Amino acid sequence: MADVAREAGVSVMTVSNVVNERLPVNEPTRARVMAAVEALGYEVNLTARHLRAGRTDTVAFIVPSFHDYFGEVSDKIAPLIEAEGRHLVLERTSGSPEHEMAALSVARLQLYDGVLLSVVGLDRDQLDRVRTAKPIVLLGERDVPDRFNHVRLANEEGARLATAHMIEHGSRRIVGLGCTFDTAHMMTSDRRIGWERAHRDAGLDVDARYVVPISTFTSAAGRDALLDVIASGLPFDGVFAVTDVVALGAVAALAESGLRVPTDVQLAGFDNLDMSSFIPPGLTSVDANHEGVAETAVGLLHRQMAGWTGPAEHVVAPVRLVVRGSTRGGA
Amino acid sequence: MADVAREAGVSVMTVSNVVNERLPVNEPTRARVMAAVEALGYEVNLTARHLRAGRTDTVAFIVPSFHDYFGEVSDKIAPLIEAEGRHLVLERTSGSPEHEMAALSVARLQLYDGVLLSVVGLDRDQLDRVRTAKPIVLLGERDVPDRFNHVRLANEEGARLATAHMIEHGSRRIVGLGCTFDTAHMMTSDRRIGWERAHRDAGLDVDARYVVPISTFTSAAGRDALLDVIASGLPFDGVFAVTDVVALGAVAALAESGLRVPTDVQLAGFDNLDMSSFIPPGLTSVDANHEGVAETAVGLLHRQMAGWTGPAEHVVAPVRLVVRGSTRGGA
DNA sequence: CTGTTAGCGCCTTCAG
DNA sequence: CTGAAGGCGCTAACAG
Numbered sequence: 001m002a003d004v005a006r007e008a009g010v011s012v013m014t015v016s017n018v019v020n021e022r023l024p025v026n027e028p029t030r031a032r033v034m035a036a037v038e039a040l041g042y043e044v045n046l047t048a049r050h051l052r053a054g055r056t057d058t059v060a061f062i063v064p065s066f067h068d069y070f071g072e073v074s075d076k077i078a079p080l081i082e083a084e085g086r087h088l089v090l091e092r093t094s095g096s097p098e099h100e101m102a103a104l105s106v107a108r109l110q111l112y113d114g115v116l117l118s119v120v121g122l123d124r125d126q127l128d129r130v131r132t133a134k135p136i137v138l139l140g141e142r143d144v145p146d147r148f149n150h151v152r153l154a155n156e157e158g159a160r161l162a163t164a165h166m167i168e169h170g171s172r173r174i175v176g177l178g179c180t181f182d183t184a185h186m187m188t189s190d191r192r193i194g195w196e197r198a199h200r201d202a203g204l205d206v207d208a209r210y211v212v213p214i215s216t217f218t219s220a221a222g223r224d225a226l227l228d229v230i231a232s233g234l235p236f237d238g239v240f241a242v243t244d245v246v247a248l249g250a251v252a253a254l255a256e257s258g259l260r261v262p263t264d265v266q267l268a269g270f271d272n273l274d275m276s277s278f279i280p281p282g283l284t285s286v287d288a289n290h291e292g293v294a295e296t297a298v299g300l301l302h303r304q305m306a307g308w309t310g311p312a313e314h315v316v317a318p319v320r321l322v323v324r325g326s327t328r329g330g331a
Numbered sequence: 332m333a334d335v336a337r338e339a340g341v342s343v344m345t346v347s348n349v350v351n352e353r354l355p356v357n358e359p360t361r362a363r364v365m366a367a368v369e370a371l372g373y374e375v376n377l378t379a380r381h382l383r384a385g386r387t388d389t390v391a392f393i394v395p396s397f398h399d400y401f402g403e404v405s406d407k408i409a410p411l412i413e414a415e416g417r418h419l420v421l422e423r424t425s426g427s428p429e430h431e432m433a434a435l436s437v438a439r440l441q442l443y444d445g446v447l448l449s450v451v452g453l454d455r456d457q458l459d460r461v462r463t464a465k466p467i468v469l470l471g472e473r474d475v476p477d478r479f480n481h482v483r484l485a486n487e488e489g490a491r492l493a494t495a496h497m498i499e500h501g502s503r504r505i506v507g508l509g510c511t512f513d514t515a516h517m518m519t520s521d522r523r524i525g526w527e528r529a530h531r532d533a534g535l536d537v538d539a540r541y542v543v544p545i546s547t548f549t550s551a552a553g554r555d556a557l558l559d560v561i562a563s564g565l566p567f568d569g570v571f572a573v574t575d576v577v578a579l580g581a582v583a584a585l586a587e588s589g590l591r592v593p594t595d596v597q598l599a600g601f602d603n604l605d606m607s608s609f610i611p612p613g614l615t616s617v618d619a620n621h622e623g624v625a626e627t628a629v630g631l632l633h634r635q636m637a638g639w640t641g642p643a644e645h646v647v648a649p650v651r652l653v654v655r656g657s658t659r660g661g662a
Numbered sequence: 663c664t665g666t667t668a669g670c671g672c673c674t675t676c677a678g
Numbered sequence: 679c680t681g682a683a684g685g686c687g688c689t690a691a692c693a694g
Contacts, residue, residue, distance in 0.1 A: 001671065011681045016673060026679065041462055043437035047382045048671035051686055056378070066409075066421065067605075071402035078397075078423050090397065090421035092409050106374035131372060219609045248609045255611035274398075275606060278550045278579045280586035332687065342665050347689060357663060379687035382670050 001044075007036035019044060058087045059301065061116045062103045064095035068245055069271055069288075070118060076294035077116065084302060086113065097121035101130075109134040114301045119144065135304035137297045141187035149300040149312045151293055155187055155270075158286035158319040159194025160201075162268040163240050165284070165321055167202045169328035171238030171266050174199075175229060177222060177250055178214040178242035191242050191270065209234060214246060222249025230257050237265055244269035244276045244285055251279060251326075267326040281325030293317045332375075338367035350375060389418045390632065392447045393434045395426035399576055400602055400619075401449065407625035408447065415633060417444065428452035432461075440465040445632045450475065466635035468628045472518035480631040480643045482624055486518055486601075489617035489650040490525025491532075493599040494571050496615070496652055498533045500659035502569030502597050505530075506560060508553055508581055509545040509573035522573050522601065540565060545577060553580025561588050568596055575600035575607045575616055582610060582657075598657040612656030624648045 001019075005012045010033060017023040018033040019042075025033070036042075050056045059081050063070040074090055081088040089112075093099035100122045102108060109115060114135035119127070119142045127138075128145045137149040144150045159179070166174055179192035192211060199206045212229055214221040222241060229236065230253065239254075241247035247269030251261070259265050261281060269276060272287035296315050323329045332350075336343045341364060348354045349364040350373075356364070367373070381387045390412050394401040405421055412419040420443075424430035431453045433439060440446060445466040450458070450473045458469075459476045468480040475481045490510070497505055510523035523542060530537045543560055545552040553572060560567065561584065570585075572578035578600030582592070590596050592612060600607060603618040627646050654660045 012671090013673080013682080014680060017680085020673090022673090024679070029680085041437065043441075045382075045671050046438050046442055047378060047387070048686090049673080051376075051378045051382050051670090051688090052672045052674090054686075060420075066397060066402040066405040068402065071397040071399065074397040075423070078425075088423065089391075092406070092419065094409075106372065107377050110374075111377055219606065223609065245606075248606055251611060252609040252613075275550065275576075275579055278554065278583040279610060280583060282583075343687090344666080344689075345664060348664085351689090353689085355663070360664085376687050379670090380689080382672090382686090383688045383690090385670070 001042065004033065004036045004040055004042045007040060008032045055113055056111060057085065058089060058112050059114045059116065060089050060091055060103075060112045061118075062091045062093060062100070063118045064093055064120045066090065066092060068273060069243070072273060073290050073294060076290050077298060080294060080298040093121070095120040097123075097126060101126060104130045104132070104136070106132055109136075114305045116297055116301060135301055137301045137304075139293070139297055141190060143186060144314075146314070147312050149297075149304065149314075151297045151300070151315045151317060153288050153293070154316050154319045155190035156194040156197070158270055158288075158321070159191035159240065160198045161194075161319070161321040162270065162284065162286050163195045163198035163238075164201065165323065165329060166238040166240070166266045166268060166327055167198060167204065169262075169266060172204065173207075173210060173236045174238035174240055174266075175226070175236045176211045176242075177226060177239050178217065178246050179211055179240065180213040181211075188242055191240075195240055210236065214242075217243055217246060219245050219249035219252070222246035223253045224249070226250045226253035227257070230259075239265060239267045241267070241269045244271040244273045244283060247283055247285070248275075248279065251283070261326050262328045266328060268321075272322050277322075277324060284324045284327040284329075285322050286319050287322045288319060289317055332373065335364065335367045335371055335373045338371060339363045386444055387442060388416065389420060389443050390445045390447065391420050391422055391434075391443045392449075393422045393424060393431070394449045395424055395451045397421065397423060399604060400574070403605060404621050404625055407621050408629060411625060411629040424452070426451040428454075428457060432457060435461045435463070435467070437463055440467075445636045447628055447632060466632055468632045468635075470624070470628055472521060474517060475645075477645070478643050480628075480635065480645075482628045482631070482646045482648060484619050484624070485647050485650045486521035487525040487528070489601055489619075489652070490522035490571065491529045492525075492650070492652040493601065493615065493617050494526045494529035494569075495532065496654065496660060497569040497571070497597045497599060497658055498529060498535065500593075500597060503535065504538075504567045505541060505569035505571055505597075506557070506567045507542045507573075508557060508570050509548065509577050510542055510571065511544040512542075519573055522571075526571055541567065545573075548574055548577060550576050550580035550583070553577035554584045555580070557581045557584035558588070561590075570596060570598045572598070572600045575602040575604045575614060578614055578616070579606075579610065582614070592657050593659045597659060599652075603653050608653075608655060615655045615658040615660075616653050617650050618653045619650060620648055 001012050005015045018025050078088045116137050119138050119140040124143045138144050176195045181189050196206050212225050214225045239250050241250050268284040270286040272285040276283040276285045332343050335346045409419045447468050450469050450471040455474045469475050507526045512520050527537050543556050545556045570581050572581050599615040601617040603616040607614040607616045
């Protein structure tokens, strides 16, 4: 900018005023400055501006991975952030507590005006150690301290809906694929509770053998786990998969084993990903309402960035069951 | 940092030296500084450091959307960047030329030590207007100026492989779903050429009616377009879909219409997404080798960031056909 | 080993 | 309308 000022024979402040159209500048001066800007290919240094301003006009969405669910949610969040004139950037934690903690360090938070964090690895105690006034909204199914804004899904209710729907349509032995009880993953625990409650509500026994653990939340792990169940001879006539990605693995396992969906086995998932309506015969799934979650979370973040200092909110986003051909109530 | 210095009764330089473990500091002094750091909860201001250092230790991967293909590639790129001690952030352009151009502005580039950009909207002339010494690697199927490092896929060859494979196994009328000839999307044009070449190589006519346009590269658009073909009565016994996401739409359309895969219609896609192996009966797909593309692109970027000034490279990443149950050569 | 000086590039404030 | 001064927070270079 100093170079431009010299080239145009004015002070840096005049250059700044021209470039940012802040204060009015005489036309001839303005023209000289613009000419110098063009000649030198000058553009503002954002790092310097950020330092000076104490703001970056940037919001970070910090996710475990860029895949599937988070990719879909990110695409909903981006326009909402941009509508307020800020940029959105994504960062990745691999779901590890260390990475998540690092992302919440004072140092990293300073790079952003606000942060949306999908918590997967951190527990309540670790989160309680985070001290910062930076606007933050936590997403995800972990338990979090009261002072953080938090948006989560109605996991238990969703799992209950899906399971009850299959029971209603005749299933009596429903595998809870990946619905393990696990303090590290409240998501699976909550969904398991919903699976259980649907059984109890219907007066059915809860048989722990039908809760099948999976090694990771991938289609491959879902497929392998269900193939093991089939090989074991445990009879079943329904599968509630903890996510749609896992359900896709179940689809593969059932097809390979010659089991028909929904005739022999009903199947339901959770997340209602874009792909789920296209997988024949259409995957019945709990809709996590990405759009609504994105709006709620961004709304809370904007409120904080605008200076709101009231108590944090803890929103449980409602879910609904989308019935498709993989269950017998479907089309 | 000044606060810490005052609290500890030392100069800011000493604080800096302690915090960054740069120069050795006497143990008692060090302890006093650390105590002050803890007491005040001090952490370095990265924006200031970046300004001072002229580096940000951050690389941006700028993508059209966070979905599907780009999400999968991003997850491959992240560890490679982190292995060199830098952070990766993702930004989104929606595929619009304006956003892509803005991302390449001098101002935005200054925020990063290097940039990987998936070009979708910009043409060669627009890219030629970008003047910067910042390390950049372009990804994607557009034509780009020679001076940029560029990694693209062997689109034509991949499409040819997939189409030839279906011809070899008996298909004679293969729909090129989304393989329109379109200057705005070199990807589809190149894949169409491959589709054509497979026909010619086999001595078959190229019938333009079998090139079916789609409105967007989504499953919904793929499904709708193929349903229209079916409704039109145009006979076909194979589908080459321009991407796996589109192929998934074709899967749905075929299933709804009672057409069996691969008995009545063979089907192949492009990208070999994670989901593709799980969609019954397994989607035959051209493997875009995400991992290899990620390694190549990041390798070129690292070379530039390390100061290499030799001529830019234009890499065409090889592809291979992964045969699964949706074609008759499959398992 | 520790402190002082200076400047990265910008913009708010105040003076002319 | 234009310019000069000062500081955002940090660290390289040099001095003590």
